[in-house]
Amino acid sequence: MAQLKKKSKSAIKNSGKDKIVLAYSGGLDTSVILKWLINTYKAEVIAYCCDVGQKEDLAAVKEKALKTGASEAIVEDMKEEFAENYIFPMLRGNALYEGAYLLGTSIARPLIAKRQIEIATEKGAKYVAHGATGKGNDQVRFELAYAAVNPQIKVIAPWREWDIVSRAELIKYANDNGIPVPVTKAKPYSSDKNLFHISYEGGILEDLENAPEESMFEITVSPEEALDKPEKIEIEYKNGNPIALNKKKMNPFKIVDTLNTIAGRNAIGRADIVETRITGMKSRGVYETPAGTVLSFAHRVMESITLTGEEIELKNSLVPQYSKLIYEGSWFSPELKAVQSLIDSTQTSVNGTIGLELYKGNIKVLYRKSKNSLYSQNIVTFEDDKGSYSQNDATGFIHLKSLRYKLM
Incomplete structure (x- = not known):
């Protein structure tokens, strides 16, 4: 058995058995962390x-947690909450980090962390733990x-505490x-999945000269x-939110889930990005966001006919900061709430329908119509x-616009 020395003092003074609520996925990091915490x-x-x-076998994840030594394993269905109160508000804001990343991982972390803390309170646990590394973004997102x-x-953040320094040592x-x-x-990279996207990073993808293999993609x-x-x-849109797909009314989860299948089979939603992490280092991520790609595009098109030019200009000016707040884990911050409130105040007129044609990775507008x-x-x-x-x-308009040149 590998023996690990601790680099810092224990966050827990071992007088009796304390409780720790761990954000657990069943993957490599959190599986090792579960045993390490015990x-x-x-x-x-x-x-x-x-x-x-x-869309993983969460019954198997629960069983694995218990077999690894968890005193209790809780699996909670939060798909509807995630779609309605996290994904949809972000889409209303046209969030796009560094002009390329649709923030699929970033937007899931606040919900997971919130429920983790609430469960810790319910269970009388004084501590929470996560599997984010000291180099990555998720440590910040979870802890904020x-x-x-x-x-x-x-x-408790094990990656900042133990002596493990690589995936090989973790294995x-x-x-x-x-x-x-x-x-x-056969799978030399790590992945993170949720309703909105799948991300791939690490392993062979750390070499920028390695193109992702076709077998890697899942959706x-x-x-x-x-x-x-x-x-x-x-x-169909109402108040900035999609409410129907192909004339069928659907809840937010169903719209995203169904559109993932439709867009995915039309080669829409892949991105290979080098982004700036919160820590300042550059990191490569390969993403599949089929529904998100279509919905982001469609929402902007609907706004183009229902918002004034000034409203669009104002919203566009907010996108970089809004996206950065989400990327950096500030979903519950007062500044993000303020921006979200402004964004949502513009959405009451974003109503109507848009017709799109999807073909081999391309999205074409067929029509757009709105009573607004x-x-x-x-x-x-x-x-x-x-x-x-x-x-x-x-x-007269041109005379006024050109007046400043006459004064120079």
Whole structure:
């Protein structure tokens, strides 16, 4: 059995058995951490697995947690909550980090952390733990959410405490302790799944010259393998939220889940990105976000006919900061709530339907219509507008716009 020295003093003074609620996925990191917490702290560890639509065998995850030594394993279905109160608000804000990342991992962490803290309170646990590394973003996301919900609960972050420094050592510890591991030579990377996306990082992807292998992708196909005929869809919006797909009313979870399948089979939603982590280092992530890619595109198109130019300009100016707040784990911060409130105040007019054509990785607009549309064909036409607009009015407008040049 691998023996680990602790680099820092224990967060728990071992007088009796304390309780720790661990954010548990059943993957390599949290499986090892579960056993390590038991071995190191001699505490009761409650494994909490939040179902955010990862479509894994969560009964097996629960069984694995108990077999690894958890005193209790809780699996909770939070898919509806995740879609309605996390994904949809973010889509209303057109969030896009560094112009490329749709924030699929970032948006799930606040919900998991919130429920983790709430369960710790219910169970009388003084501590929570997570499997995020000291190099990554998730340590910040989890711990900011913990503090926002209940700053009195203490945090254990094993990756900042133990002597393990690599995935290879993590696998050795797992093997020494009889813990099955999902990382193999056949799958030389790690992945994170939820309803909104799948992310892949580490392993062979750390070399920027390695293109991701086709076998890696799970919910999208390549353009070469996509349908040979375009697929048409229609999305209905109300108050900035999609409420129907192909004329069928659906709840938020069902819309995202169904659209994942439709967009995925049309090769939509892949991204290979090098992004700036919260710590400042550059990191490569490969993502599959099929529904998110379509919904982000469709929402912007609907806004283009229902919001004024000034509203669009204001919203666009907020996107970088709004996206950064989400990326950095500030979902529960007062500043994000303020921005979200402003965003949502613009969405009451974002109503209507949009028709799209999906084909081999491309999205084409077929039509868009809204009772709140600000588009007027009568005014904008190059043909006879029947007196709807006087072109002479432009003279004074241009004089005013150009006045500053006369003063320079």
